[in-house]
Amino acid sequence: MKIVFVGAGNLATRLSLAMQRVGMQIGQVYSHTAESAGQLAGRLGCPWTTDLSVLQPDADLYVFSLKGTVLEEVIAGVKPNNGLWIHTAGSMPMTVFEGHASRYGVLYPLQTFSKGREVNFDVIPLFLEANTDKEGAYFKNIATALSENVRFLSSEKRRHLHLAAVFACNFTNHIYTLAYKLLEKEEIPAEVLLPLIDETVAKIHTMSPAAAQTGPAIRYDKNVINKHLAMLDDPDMKAIYQLLSWSIHKESQDE
Amino acid sequence: MKIVFVGAGNLATRLSLAMQRVGMQIGQVYSHTAESAGQLAGRLGCPWTTDLSVLQPDADLYVFSLKGTVLEEVIAGVKPNNGLWIHTAGSMPMTVFEGHASRYGVLYPLQTFSKGREVNFDVIPLFLEANTDKEGAYFKNIATALSENVRFLSSEKRRHLHLAAVFACNFTNHIYTLAYKLLEKEEIPAEVLLPLIDETVAKIHTMSPAAAQTGPAIRYDKNVINKHLAMLDDPDMKAIYQLLSWSIHKESQDE
Numbered sequence: 001m002k003i004v005f006v007g008a009g010n011l012a013t014r015l016s017l018a019m020q021r022v023g024m025q026i027g028q029v030y031s032h033t034a035e036s037a038g039q040l041a042g043r044l045g046c047p048w049t050t051d052l053s054v055l056q057p058d059a060d061l062y063v064f065s066l067k068g069t070v071l072e073e074v075i076a077g078v079k080p081n082n083g084l085w086i087h088t089a090g091s092m093p094m095t096v097f098e099g100h101a102s103r104y105g106v107l108y109p110l111q112t113f114s115k116g117r118e119v120n121f122d123v124i125p126l127f128l129e130a131n132t133d134k135e136g137a138y139f140k141n142i143a144t145a146l147s148e149n150v151r152f153l154s155s156e157k158r159r160h161l162h163l164a165a166v167f168a169c170n171f172t173n174h175i176y177t178l179a180y181k182l183l184e185k186e187e188i189p190a191e192v193l194l195p196l197i198d199e200t201v202a203k204i205h206t207m208s209p210a211a212a213q214t215g216p217a218i219r220y221d222k223n224v225i226n227k228h229l230a231m232l233d234d235p236d237m238k239a240i241y242q243l244l245s246w247s248i249h250k251e252s253q254d255e
Numbered sequence: 256m257k258i259v260f261v262g263a264g265n266l267a268t269r270l271s272l273a274m275q276r277v278g279m280q281i282g283q284v285y286s287h288t289a290e291s292a293g294q295l296a297g298r299l300g301c302p303w304t305t306d307l308s309v310l311q312p313d314a315d316l317y318v319f320s321l322k323g324t325v326l327e328e329v330i331a332g333v334k335p336n337n338g339l340w341i342h343t344a345g346s347m348p349m350t351v352f353e354g355h356a357s358r359y360g361v362l363y364p365l366q367t368f369s370k371g372r373e374v375n376f377d378v379i380p381l382f383l384e385a386n387t388d389k390e391g392a393y394f395k396n397i398a399t400a401l402s403e404n405v406r407f408l409s410s411e412k413r414r415h416l417h418l419a420a421v422f423a424c425n426f427t428n429h430i431y432t433l434a435y436k437l438l439e440k441e442e443i444p445a446e447v448l449l450p451l452i453d454e455t456v457a458k459i460h461t462m463s464p465a466a467a468q469t470g471p472a473i474r475y476d477k478n479v480i481n482k483h484l485a486m487l488d489d490p491d492m493k494a495i496y497q498l499l500s501w502s503i504h505k506e507s508q509d510e
Contacts, residue, residue, distance in 0.1 A: 010469060068471075068478040091471075091479045110451050112469045117458060125447050149450075153443075160441040163483050167434035168448045169455045170470035171499045172427040177464040177506060179422040186415040188408075192380050193423045194460065195404075196365050200424045201456050203372060205449065209432040214265060214367045215425035216323075216346075223323040224346045228418050236502050243498060244426045247491050251432060 001142070002027040004056055004083075006074060007065035008040040008048075010113040011088055015065065016044055018121040022145045028056045032070075052077045059083045061142065063107075068092055075100050084135060090162025093155035094129045105130035105139050108158055109147075112169050121146050127153040127161065178237060210251065217248035256397070257282045259311055259338075261329060262320035263295040263303075265368040266343055270320065271299055273376040277400045283311045287325075307332045314338050316397065318362075323347055330355050339390060345417025348410035349384045360385035360394050363413055364402075367424045376401045382408040382416065433492060465506065472503035 001024045005016050008031035016026050029048040031037035041048035049055070055062075055078055064087040066074055071092055075085070078100070085101040090108050097104035106129040111119060126147045130136035136152065143150045153161065176197065180190040203212040216224035225245055232238040256279045260271050263286035271281050284303040286292035296303035304310070310317075310333055319342040321329055326347055330340070333355070340356040345363050352359035361384040366374060381402045385391035391407065398405045408416065431452065435445040458467040471479035480500055487493040 067474055067476050069476060091482055110447060112451060112455055112458065112467070114458065114462070114467060114469065117461070119454065123450050125450060157441055157443060159482065160437060160486065161443055161447070162479075163486055164434040164437040164443075164448060165451055166470055166472075166483065166496075167430050167437065169451050170468065170472060170503065171430050171495075172452070173455050173459070173464050173468055174472075174499055174503045174506070175422050175426050175430070176459055177468065178502070179419040180464060182415060182419040182422065186412055188412060188416055188419075192365060192416070193419060195378050195380060196367060196420055196424050197427070197456055197459070199374065200367055200428050201452055203367065203369065204428070204431055204452070206372070207369070209428050209435060212367070212369060213425065213428055213432065214369065215421055217421075217425060217429075219322055221322050221324060224417075227323075227346055227414065228421065231415065231418055236498065236505065240426075240498055240502065241421075243491065243495055244429055247433070247495065248425065248429045250491065251429070 001025060001061070002056075002059045003061045003063060004059040005029045005040070005063050005065065006052075006055070006078070007031060007063070008036040009065060009067075010115050011109070012063065012065035013040055013043070013115045014111075014113040014119055014121075015063065015088065015109065016040065018119075018146055020044055024142075024145075027059050030055060053079075055079070057081045061086065063088065065089075072096050084139065086139070090165065091159050093159075094131065095155070097131070103131065103135050105135055106155070106158070107139070107143060108153075108162070110161065110165055112173075122148055125149045125151070127151060127158055129153065129155060129158070175240075178240070213248060213252065215248075217245035218252050220249050256280060256316070257311075257314045258316045258318060259283045259285070259314040260295070260318050260320065261285045261307075261310070261333070262318070263291040264320060264322075265370050266364070267318070267320035268295055268298070268370045269368040269374055269376075270318065270343065270364065271295065273374075273401055275299055279397075279400075282314050285310060308334075310334070312336045316341065318343065320344075327351050339394065341394070345420065346414050348414075349386065350410070352386070358386065358390050360390055361410070361413070362394070362398060363408070363417070365416065365420055367428075377403055380404045380406070382406060382413055384408065384410060384413070430495075433495070468503060468507065470503075472500035473507050475504050 026044045026046045029037050029041040037048035062083050062085045085104045086107050094106050108127040110125045124147050126143050130139045183190045260267050281299045281301045284292050284296040292303035317338050317340045340359045341362050349361050363382040365380045379402050381398050385394045438445045
Protein backbone atom coordinates (compact mmCIF):
# COMPACT_ATOMS: atom_id res chain seq x y z
CA MET A 1 0.00 0.00 0.00
CA LYS A 2 1.92 3.04 -1.25
CA ILE A 3 0.44 6.52 -1.03
CA VAL A 4 1.37 9.85 -2.62
CA PHE A 5 0.18 13.04 -0.94
CA VAL A 6 -0.59 16.02 -3.18
CA GLY A 7 -0.82 18.85 -0.64
CA ALA A 8 0.88 19.32 2.73
CA GLY A 9 -1.50 21.46 4.77
CA ASN A 10 -3.17 20.78 8.14
CA LEU A 11 -5.41 17.96 6.91
CA ALA A 12 -2.72 16.34 4.73
CA THR A 13 -0.31 16.45 7.67
CA ARG A 14 -2.64 14.74 10.14
CA LEU A 15 -4.03 12.24 7.61
CA SER A 16 -0.62 11.16 6.29
CA LEU A 17 0.76 10.71 9.81
CA ALA A 18 -2.32 8.67 10.78
CA MET A 19 -1.93 6.49 7.65
CA GLN A 20 1.75 5.92 8.38
CA ARG A 21 0.88 4.96 11.97
CA VAL A 22 -1.40 2.14 10.78
CA GLY A 23 1.35 0.76 8.52
CA MET A 24 0.68 2.42 5.18
CA GLN A 25 3.71 3.70 3.27
CA ILE A 26 3.82 7.36 2.22
CA GLY A 27 5.93 7.33 -0.95
CA GLN A 28 6.11 11.06 -1.73
CA VAL A 29 4.76 14.47 -0.76
CA TYR A 30 4.02 17.24 -3.25
CA SER A 31 3.35 20.86 -2.35
CA HIS A 32 3.69 23.99 -4.45
CA THR A 33 6.07 25.36 -1.83
CA ALA A 34 9.34 23.64 -0.90
CA GLU A 35 8.86 24.71 2.71
CA SER A 36 5.56 22.87 3.20
CA ALA A 37 6.56 19.83 1.17
CA GLY A 38 9.91 19.54 2.94
CA GLN A 39 8.39 19.99 6.39
CA LEU A 40 5.81 17.22 6.00
CA ALA A 41 8.19 14.89 4.15
CA GLY A 42 10.67 15.39 7.00
CA ARG A 43 8.08 14.24 9.53
CA LEU A 44 7.18 11.24 7.37
CA GLY A 45 10.74 10.37 6.30
CA CYS A 46 9.88 10.28 2.57
CA PRO A 47 10.89 12.18 -0.62
CA TRP A 48 9.17 15.41 -1.60
CA THR A 49 8.76 17.54 -4.71
CA THR A 50 7.29 20.83 -5.90
CA ASP A 51 7.11 19.54 -9.49
CA LEU A 52 3.96 17.64 -10.50
CA SER A 53 5.71 16.13 -13.52
CA VAL A 54 7.94 13.99 -11.29
CA LEU A 55 5.10 12.53 -9.20
CA GLN A 56 5.67 8.80 -8.64
CA PRO A 57 3.37 7.00 -11.12
CA ASP A 58 3.10 3.65 -9.30
CA ALA A 59 1.32 4.48 -6.01
CA ASP A 60 -1.90 2.68 -4.99
CA LEU A 61 -3.50 5.86 -3.68
CA TYR A 62 -3.15 9.57 -4.55
CA VAL A 63 -4.53 11.91 -1.90
CA PHE A 64 -5.28 15.41 -3.22
CA SER A 65 -5.59 17.60 -0.15
CA LEU A 66 -5.74 21.14 -1.49
CA LYS A 67 -7.99 24.13 -1.20
CA GLY A 68 -10.92 24.33 -3.61
CA THR A 69 -9.50 27.09 -5.77
CA VAL A 70 -6.45 25.06 -6.89
CA LEU A 71 -7.75 21.48 -6.67
CA GLU A 72 -9.01 21.21 -10.27
CA GLU A 73 -5.92 22.82 -11.75
CA VAL A 74 -3.58 20.48 -9.86
CA ILE A 75 -5.62 17.36 -10.77
CA ALA A 76 -5.39 18.38 -14.44
CA GLY A 77 -1.61 18.69 -14.05
CA VAL A 78 -1.05 15.06 -12.97
CA LYS A 79 -0.39 12.42 -15.64
CA PRO A 80 -3.01 9.62 -15.66
CA ASN A 81 -1.99 6.40 -13.90
CA ASN A 82 -3.57 3.26 -12.41
CA GLY A 83 -3.86 4.48 -8.81
CA LEU A 84 -7.02 5.44 -6.92
CA TRP A 85 -7.26 9.24 -6.81
CA ILE A 86 -9.12 10.82 -3.93
CA HIS A 87 -9.62 14.30 -2.55
CA THR A 88 -10.50 15.34 0.99
CA ALA A 89 -12.54 18.51 0.40
CA GLY A 90 -16.02 18.72 1.93
CA SER A 91 -17.38 21.14 -0.63
CA MET A 92 -15.91 19.76 -3.88
CA PRO A 93 -17.85 17.15 -5.88
CA MET A 94 -16.27 13.82 -6.74
CA THR A 95 -16.70 14.68 -10.43
CA VAL A 96 -13.63 16.97 -10.38
CA PHE A 97 -11.72 13.79 -11.28
CA GLU A 98 -13.81 13.04 -14.38
CA GLY A 99 -11.65 12.90 -17.50
CA HIS A 100 -8.45 12.81 -15.43
CA ALA A 101 -8.58 9.44 -13.64
CA SER A 102 -10.41 6.13 -14.13
CA ARG A 103 -10.54 5.21 -10.41
CA TYR A 104 -11.46 7.97 -8.02
CA GLY A 105 -13.30 8.97 -4.88
CA VAL A 106 -13.52 11.26 -1.85
CA LEU A 107 -12.51 10.82 1.77
CA TYR A 108 -13.89 13.65 3.91
CA PRO A 109 -12.81 13.53 7.56
CA LEU A 110 -15.21 15.62 9.64
CA GLN A 111 -12.65 17.21 11.93
CA THR A 112 -10.55 20.35 12.49
CA PHE A 113 -6.84 19.75 11.96
CA SER A 114 -3.81 21.77 12.98
CA LYS A 115 -0.31 20.73 11.94
CA GLY A 116 0.98 20.80 15.50
CA ARG A 117 -1.88 19.04 17.27
CA GLU A 118 -2.21 15.27 17.35
CA VAL A 119 -5.75 13.89 16.89
CA ASN A 120 -7.15 10.45 17.52
CA PHE A 121 -8.35 9.31 14.07
CA ASP A 122 -10.22 6.32 15.56
CA VAL A 123 -13.30 8.38 16.38
CA ILE A 124 -13.30 10.81 13.46
CA PRO A 125 -16.33 10.32 11.18
CA LEU A 126 -14.99 9.57 7.68
CA PHE A 127 -17.36 10.16 4.75
CA LEU A 128 -16.48 8.23 1.58
CA GLU A 129 -17.54 8.30 -2.01
CA ALA A 130 -16.19 6.27 -4.95
CA ASN A 131 -16.87 6.20 -8.68
CA THR A 132 -17.75 2.49 -8.74
CA ASP A 133 -18.97 -0.05 -6.17
CA LYS A 134 -15.76 -2.01 -6.64
CA GLU A 135 -13.62 1.03 -5.85
CA GLY A 136 -15.94 1.79 -2.95
CA ALA A 137 -15.35 -1.62 -1.35
CA TYR A 138 -11.56 -1.33 -1.81
CA PHE A 139 -11.58 2.22 -0.48
CA LYS A 140 -13.70 1.31 2.55
CA ASN A 141 -11.08 -1.25 3.57
CA ILE A 142 -8.44 1.48 3.59
CA ALA A 143 -10.64 3.89 5.55
CA THR A 144 -11.65 1.38 8.23
CA ALA A 145 -7.97 0.91 9.04
CA LEU A 146 -8.01 4.59 10.11
CA SER A 147 -11.38 4.98 11.87
CA GLU A 148 -14.22 2.93 13.31
CA ASN A 149 -16.62 5.58 12.05
CA VAL A 150 -16.78 5.19 8.25
CA ARG A 151 -19.81 5.70 5.99
CA PHE A 152 -20.64 6.58 2.41
CA LEU A 153 -22.13 9.98 1.56
CA SER A 154 -22.87 11.58 -1.82
CA SER A 155 -21.19 14.78 -3.03
CA GLU A 156 -24.57 16.52 -2.80
CA LYS A 157 -25.06 15.62 0.89
CA ARG A 158 -21.40 16.19 1.71
CA ARG A 159 -21.45 19.84 0.69
CA HIS A 160 -24.26 20.44 3.19
CA LEU A 161 -22.33 18.57 5.85
CA HIS A 162 -19.31 20.77 5.17
CA LEU A 163 -21.43 23.90 5.49
CA ALA A 164 -22.80 22.67 8.84
CA ALA A 165 -19.21 21.94 9.96
CA VAL A 166 -18.15 25.51 9.15
CA PHE A 167 -20.88 26.72 11.51
CA ALA A 168 -20.20 24.13 14.24
CA CYS A 169 -16.42 24.53 14.22
CA ASN A 170 -15.05 27.60 12.43
CA PHE A 171 -17.76 30.02 13.50
CA THR A 172 -17.94 28.87 17.12
CA ASN A 173 -14.15 29.00 17.36
CA HIS A 174 -14.14 32.54 16.01
CA ILE A 175 -16.72 33.54 18.60
CA TYR A 176 -14.32 32.20 21.26
CA THR A 177 -11.69 34.50 19.73
CA LEU A 178 -14.06 37.47 20.09
CA ALA A 179 -14.96 36.53 23.68
CA TYR A 180 -11.26 36.23 24.56
CA LYS A 181 -10.60 39.68 23.07
CA LEU A 182 -13.34 41.22 25.21
CA LEU A 183 -11.75 39.78 28.36
CA GLU A 184 -8.17 40.66 27.38
CA LYS A 185 -9.22 44.29 26.99
CA GLU A 186 -10.49 44.17 30.59
CA GLU A 187 -7.41 42.29 31.83
CA ILE A 188 -9.50 39.32 32.92
CA PRO A 189 -7.76 35.98 32.18
CA ALA A 190 -9.66 34.43 29.27
CA GLU A 191 -9.33 30.92 30.74
CA VAL A 192 -12.11 31.74 33.22
CA LEU A 193 -14.46 31.01 30.30
CA LEU A 194 -13.33 27.40 29.88
CA PRO A 195 -15.70 25.73 32.42
CA LEU A 196 -18.60 27.60 30.75
CA ILE A 197 -17.47 26.60 27.25
CA ASP A 198 -17.00 22.97 28.36
CA GLU A 199 -20.47 22.83 29.93
CA THR A 200 -22.08 24.42 26.85
CA VAL A 201 -20.72 21.52 24.78
CA ALA A 202 -21.38 18.85 27.45
CA LYS A 203 -25.05 19.90 27.46
CA ILE A 204 -25.57 19.16 23.77
CA HIS A 205 -24.38 15.60 24.33
CA THR A 206 -27.58 15.06 26.35
CA MET A 207 -30.10 17.57 24.91
CA SER A 208 -30.62 19.46 21.66
CA PRO A 209 -28.86 22.84 21.41
CA ALA A 210 -32.27 24.50 20.99
CA ALA A 211 -33.38 23.06 24.36
CA ALA A 212 -30.04 23.99 25.96
CA GLN A 213 -30.22 27.68 25.01
CA THR A 214 -30.02 30.21 27.89
CA GLY A 215 -29.16 33.89 28.29
CA PRO A 216 -30.55 37.35 27.58
CA ALA A 217 -31.48 36.77 23.91
CA ILE A 218 -33.78 33.80 24.55
CA ARG A 219 -35.44 35.69 27.43
CA TYR A 220 -35.36 38.71 25.11
CA ASP A 221 -34.12 40.81 28.00
CA LYS A 222 -33.95 44.19 26.24
CA ASN A 223 -32.38 45.81 29.27
CA VAL A 224 -29.33 43.54 29.07
CA ILE A 225 -29.20 43.42 25.27
CA ASN A 226 -29.13 47.22 24.99
CA LYS A 227 -26.42 47.52 27.64
CA HIS A 228 -24.32 44.95 25.81
CA LEU A 229 -24.72 46.71 22.48
CA ALA A 230 -23.61 49.98 24.08
CA MET A 231 -20.46 48.25 25.38
CA LEU A 232 -19.33 46.99 21.96
CA ASP A 233 -17.40 49.62 20.05
CA ASP A 234 -16.25 47.38 17.20
CA PRO A 235 -18.98 47.72 14.53
CA ASP A 236 -18.54 44.11 13.34
CA MET A 237 -18.90 42.74 16.87
CA LYS A 238 -21.97 44.90 17.39
CA ALA A 239 -23.49 43.56 14.16
CA ILE A 240 -22.67 39.96 15.17
CA TYR A 241 -24.31 40.54 18.57
CA GLN A 242 -27.46 41.98 17.02
CA LEU A 243 -27.82 39.36 14.34
CA LEU A 244 -27.25 36.37 16.63
CA SER A 245 -29.51 37.73 19.38
CA TRP A 246 -32.24 38.30 16.86
CA SER A 247 -31.74 34.81 15.41
CA ILE A 248 -31.91 33.21 18.90
CA HIS A 249 -35.11 35.09 19.63
CA LYS A 250 -36.66 34.15 16.27
CA GLU A 251 -35.73 30.50 16.76
CA SER A 252 -37.34 30.41 20.21
CA GLN A 253 -40.57 31.90 18.78
CA ASP A 254 -40.67 29.19 16.09
CA GLU A 255 -40.80 26.40 18.67
CA MET B 256 -27.50 29.63 57.71
CA LYS B 257 -31.01 30.27 56.37
CA ILE B 258 -31.52 31.45 52.81
CA VAL B 259 -34.54 32.90 50.97
CA PHE B 260 -34.61 32.66 47.18
CA VAL B 261 -36.33 35.45 45.27
CA GLY B 262 -36.68 33.93 41.80
CA ALA B 263 -37.01 30.30 40.69
CA GLY B 264 -35.49 30.16 37.20
CA ASN B 265 -32.61 28.05 35.85
CA LEU B 266 -29.88 29.71 37.90
CA ALA B 267 -31.96 29.90 41.12
CA THR B 268 -32.84 26.22 40.73
CA ARG B 269 -29.25 25.01 40.36
CA LEU B 270 -27.81 27.42 42.96
CA SER B 271 -30.41 26.62 45.64
CA LEU B 272 -29.98 22.88 45.12
CA ALA B 273 -26.18 23.25 45.35
CA MET B 274 -26.52 25.30 48.56
CA GLN B 275 -28.84 22.72 50.09
CA ARG B 276 -26.37 19.97 49.16
CA VAL B 277 -23.59 21.62 51.20
CA GLY B 278 -25.87 21.92 54.25
CA MET B 279 -27.41 25.37 53.90
CA GLN B 280 -31.11 25.66 54.67
CA ILE B 281 -33.42 27.15 52.04
CA GLY B 282 -36.21 28.73 54.09
CA GLN B 283 -38.53 29.94 51.32
CA VAL B 284 -38.85 30.43 47.57
CA TYR B 285 -40.58 33.39 45.94
CA SER B 286 -41.57 33.61 42.29
CA HIS B 287 -44.17 35.78 40.60
CA THR B 288 -45.78 32.59 39.26
CA ALA B 289 -47.13 29.86 41.53
CA GLU B 290 -45.99 27.23 39.03
CA SER B 291 -42.28 28.17 39.19
CA ALA B 292 -42.29 28.83 42.94
CA GLY B 293 -44.10 25.59 43.70
CA GLN B 294 -41.90 23.53 41.39
CA LEU B 295 -38.61 24.68 42.96
CA ALA B 296 -39.97 24.61 46.55
CA GLY B 297 -41.12 21.05 45.87
CA ARG B 298 -37.59 20.03 44.90
CA LEU B 299 -36.15 21.76 47.96
CA GLY B 300 -38.89 20.71 50.40
CA CYS B 301 -39.53 24.28 51.65
CA PRO B 302 -42.42 26.79 51.67
CA TRP B 303 -43.07 29.08 48.71
CA THR B 304 -44.97 32.29 47.98
CA THR B 305 -45.92 34.62 45.14
CA ASP B 306 -46.41 37.51 47.56
CA LEU B 307 -43.35 39.62 48.41
CA SER B 308 -45.06 41.03 51.53
CA VAL B 309 -44.91 37.63 53.27
CA LEU B 310 -41.20 37.04 52.63
CA GLN B 311 -39.55 35.62 55.78
CA PRO B 312 -37.71 38.56 57.44
CA ASP B 313 -35.15 36.57 59.45
CA ALA B 314 -32.98 34.84 56.83
CA ASP B 315 -29.20 35.28 56.76
CA LEU B 316 -29.08 35.56 52.98
CA TYR B 317 -31.55 36.77 50.33
CA VAL B 318 -30.70 35.64 46.81
CA PHE B 319 -32.36 37.76 44.09
CA SER B 320 -32.12 35.70 40.92
CA LEU B 321 -34.28 37.54 38.40
CA LYS B 322 -33.92 38.95 34.95
CA GLY B 323 -32.59 42.50 34.68
CA THR B 324 -35.88 44.11 33.71
CA VAL B 325 -37.64 43.17 36.97
CA LEU B 326 -34.74 42.99 39.43
CA GLU B 327 -34.90 46.62 40.61
CA GLU B 328 -38.68 46.60 40.95
CA VAL B 329 -38.67 43.42 43.05
CA ILE B 330 -35.81 44.65 45.29
CA ALA B 331 -37.84 47.81 45.96
CA GLY B 332 -40.81 45.63 46.92
CA VAL B 333 -39.02 43.80 49.75
CA LYS B 334 -39.16 45.27 53.28
CA PRO B 335 -35.70 46.10 54.68
CA ASN B 336 -34.23 43.53 57.10
CA ASN B 337 -30.85 42.53 58.55
CA GLY B 338 -29.95 39.84 56.01
CA LEU B 339 -27.27 40.01 53.34
CA TRP B 340 -28.98 40.71 50.01
CA ILE B 341 -27.29 39.50 46.87
CA HIS B 342 -28.16 39.19 43.21
CA THR B 343 -26.71 36.82 40.60
CA ALA B 344 -26.93 38.91 37.41
CA GLY B 345 -23.76 39.42 35.38
CA SER B 346 -24.86 42.70 33.85
CA MET B 347 -26.49 44.46 36.83
CA PRO B 348 -24.37 46.67 39.11
CA MET B 349 -24.24 46.01 42.84
CA THR B 350 -25.67 49.50 43.39
CA VAL B 351 -29.21 48.32 42.56
CA PHE B 352 -29.41 47.54 46.30
CA GLU B 353 -28.53 51.11 47.39
CA GLY B 354 -31.27 52.62 49.51
CA HIS B 355 -32.98 49.24 49.94
CA ALA B 356 -30.53 47.18 52.03
CA SER B 357 -27.61 47.93 54.33
CA ARG B 358 -25.69 44.72 53.64
CA TYR B 359 -25.48 43.65 50.03
CA GLY B 360 -23.43 42.09 47.26
CA VAL B 361 -23.31 40.04 44.07
CA LEU B 362 -22.57 36.38 43.39
CA TYR B 363 -22.15 35.78 39.66
CA PRO B 364 -21.62 32.13 38.72
CA LEU B 365 -20.04 31.97 35.25
CA GLN B 366 -22.02 29.02 33.94
CA THR B 367 -25.05 28.03 31.83
CA PHE B 368 -27.84 26.50 33.89
CA SER B 369 -30.86 24.45 32.87
CA LYS B 370 -33.45 23.38 35.44
CA GLY B 371 -33.20 19.73 34.45
CA ARG B 372 -29.43 19.39 34.21
CA GLU B 373 -27.21 18.82 37.24
CA VAL B 374 -23.94 20.75 37.31
CA ASN B 375 -20.86 20.32 39.45
CA PHE B 376 -20.60 23.63 41.33
CA ASP B 377 -17.08 22.80 42.59
CA VAL B 378 -15.41 24.02 39.40
CA ILE B 379 -17.71 26.93 38.50
CA PRO B 380 -15.91 30.28 38.72
CA LEU B 381 -17.85 32.45 41.21
CA PHE B 382 -17.37 36.21 40.99
CA LEU B 383 -18.22 38.10 44.19
CA GLU B 384 -18.74 41.69 45.16
CA ALA B 385 -19.83 43.12 48.52
CA ASN B 386 -20.61 46.62 49.80
CA THR B 387 -18.04 46.47 52.63
CA ASP B 388 -14.88 44.45 53.31
CA LYS B 389 -16.58 42.90 56.32
CA GLU B 390 -19.51 41.66 54.22
CA GLY B 391 -17.02 40.51 51.59
CA ALA B 392 -15.17 38.27 54.06
CA TYR B 393 -18.45 36.80 55.38
CA PHE B 394 -19.75 36.29 51.86
CA LYS B 395 -16.53 34.67 50.66
CA ASN B 396 -16.92 32.02 53.36
CA ILE B 397 -20.36 31.14 52.03
CA ALA B 398 -19.15 31.03 48.41
CA THR B 399 -16.12 28.84 49.11
CA ALA B 400 -18.47 26.20 50.53
CA LEU B 401 -19.90 25.97 46.98
CA SER B 402 -16.83 26.27 44.73
CA GLU B 403 -13.04 26.13 44.86
CA ASN B 404 -12.97 28.87 42.26
CA VAL B 405 -14.01 32.09 44.02
CA ARG B 406 -12.72 35.61 43.39
CA PHE B 407 -13.82 39.24 43.74
CA LEU B 408 -14.69 41.30 40.67
CA SER B 409 -16.14 44.80 40.38
CA SER B 410 -19.52 45.54 38.77
CA GLU B 411 -17.68 47.35 35.99
CA LYS B 412 -15.50 44.34 35.12
CA ARG B 413 -18.36 41.89 35.65
CA ARG B 414 -20.53 43.41 32.95
CA HIS B 415 -17.73 42.84 30.43
CA LEU B 416 -17.33 39.28 31.68
CA HIS B 417 -21.05 38.71 31.19
CA LEU B 418 -20.87 40.06 27.65
CA ALA B 419 -17.97 37.70 26.87
CA ALA B 420 -20.00 34.82 28.34
CA VAL B 421 -22.93 35.61 26.03
CA PHE B 422 -20.55 35.19 23.10
CA ALA B 423 -18.79 32.08 24.45
CA CYS B 424 -21.95 30.26 25.50
CA ASN B 425 -25.23 31.63 24.11
CA PHE B 426 -23.93 32.53 20.65
CA THR B 427 -21.90 29.36 20.14
CA ASN B 428 -24.84 27.25 21.32
CA HIS B 429 -27.13 29.00 18.86
CA ILE B 430 -24.67 28.31 16.07
CA TYR B 431 -24.89 24.63 17.02
CA THR B 432 -28.68 24.98 16.63
CA LEU B 433 -28.20 26.39 13.13
CA ALA B 434 -25.71 23.64 12.18
CA TYR B 435 -28.14 20.98 13.43
CA LYS B 436 -30.94 22.51 11.35
CA LEU B 437 -28.80 22.36 8.20
CA LEU B 438 -28.17 18.64 8.76
CA GLU B 439 -31.77 17.80 9.70
CA LYS B 440 -32.92 19.30 6.41
CA GLU B 441 -30.57 16.88 4.63
CA GLU B 442 -31.58 13.95 6.86
CA ILE B 443 -28.03 13.56 8.16
CA PRO B 444 -27.97 12.72 11.91
CA ALA B 445 -26.77 15.87 13.69
CA GLU B 446 -24.70 13.84 16.19
CA VAL B 447 -22.05 13.29 13.50
CA LEU B 448 -20.91 16.82 14.41
CA LEU B 449 -20.11 15.97 18.05
CA PRO B 450 -16.50 14.73 17.59
CA LEU B 451 -15.78 17.94 15.62
CA ILE B 452 -17.44 20.14 18.26
CA ASP B 453 -15.56 18.34 21.05
CA GLU B 454 -12.20 18.74 19.30
CA THR B 455 -12.86 22.44 18.58
CA VAL B 456 -13.21 22.98 22.34
CA ALA B 457 -10.38 20.59 23.30
CA LYS B 458 -8.04 22.62 21.07
CA ILE B 459 -8.59 25.87 22.96
CA HIS B 460 -7.50 24.17 26.18
CA THR B 461 -4.00 23.98 24.68
CA MET B 462 -3.83 26.91 22.20
CA SER B 463 -5.56 30.26 21.70
CA PRO B 464 -8.75 30.18 19.59
CA ALA B 465 -7.07 32.56 17.13
CA ALA B 466 -4.24 30.02 16.61
CA ALA B 467 -6.74 27.14 16.41
CA GLN B 468 -8.81 28.67 13.58
CA THR B 469 -9.19 26.58 10.40
CA GLY B 470 -11.59 26.47 7.46
CA PRO B 471 -12.50 28.38 4.29
CA ALA B 472 -12.81 31.84 5.90
CA ILE B 473 -9.28 31.95 7.33
CA ARG B 474 -7.89 30.69 3.98
CA TYR B 475 -10.34 33.13 2.36
CA ASP B 476 -11.31 30.44 -0.10
CA LYS B 477 -13.81 32.44 -2.19
CA ASN B 478 -14.75 29.37 -4.18
CA VAL B 479 -16.05 27.59 -1.07
CA ILE B 480 -17.48 30.73 0.57
CA ASN B 481 -19.55 31.59 -2.51
CA LYS B 482 -20.86 28.03 -2.83
CA HIS B 483 -21.86 28.06 0.84
CA LEU B 484 -23.66 31.37 0.51
CA ALA B 485 -25.60 30.03 -2.47
CA MET B 486 -26.73 27.03 -0.38
CA LEU B 487 -28.21 29.13 2.43
CA ASP B 488 -31.75 30.22 1.65
CA ASP B 489 -32.54 31.66 5.09
CA PRO B 490 -31.54 35.36 4.86
CA ASP B 491 -30.50 35.52 8.54
CA MET B 492 -28.25 32.48 8.18
CA LYS B 493 -26.75 33.97 5.03
CA ALA B 494 -26.06 37.22 6.89
CA ILE B 495 -24.51 35.32 9.82
CA TYR B 496 -22.29 33.37 7.41
CA GLN B 497 -21.13 36.55 5.65
CA LEU B 498 -20.48 38.52 8.80
CA LEU B 499 -18.59 35.77 10.62
CA SER B 500 -16.51 34.84 7.56
CA TRP B 501 -15.57 38.46 7.10
CA SER B 502 -14.73 38.81 10.79
CA ILE B 503 -12.52 35.66 10.71
CA HIS B 504 -10.70 37.01 7.67
CA LYS B 505 -10.25 40.45 9.23
CA GLU B 506 -8.93 38.93 12.47
CA SER B 507 -6.37 36.82 10.60
CA GLN B 508 -5.13 39.92 8.72
CA ASP B 509 -4.62 41.75 12.03
CA GLU B 510 -2.19 39.16 13.30
